[in-house]
Amino acid sequence: MEDSLDESVAPFTSQSADCLVRAGRSAGLSVVLLVDAINECPSRFQDRLMLQLSSWCRRAEATLVSTSHEFVNVPAVIGGAQLRTVDPTSQQRAALLRCYGVGAQQEEVVEEECKAFGTAFELSMAAQLTRRLRQARDALPCPGFVGGNGQHLSAVSGST
Secondary structure: HHHHHHHHOOOOOOHHHHHHHHHHOOOOOOOOOEOOOHOOOHHHHHHHHHHHHHHHHHHHOOEEEOOOOOOOOOOOOOOOOOOOOOOOOHHHHHHHHHHHHOOHHHHHHHHHHOOOOHHHHHHHHHHHHHHHHHHHHHOOOOEEOOOOOOEEEOOOOOOO
């Protein structure tokens, strides 16, 4: 388990995962181990993986957060909360887009462009990117065009 964690942090530090945890602890930071796509681990190994992750988190005094597109059985000895997310309704999608500055006149166009983003997280990321691109476009001296790289920013949605 430790070797896999060391490989995971290697692109960001020359230290081991345990050393990184100790540094975080000495700085008064909370430690969270985020493991995405547990369902991609073969089902026959999932219980063992969850137990190993839980054991490491107990030793490191870390919180384990795991995600999965499919239900994954969490061994009873691990405990904790299991949360299941659902896709937002059309009214919730519109409200989420408005939170990121999509006006009523743009809502239909942006919603059409964001259809592929089903979850609230995906949609909020797309809306946030749309807002950032729109702000970048509006800050340009010649709206709608980004210098020599040939990219064009749409005046309606902020997409490239």
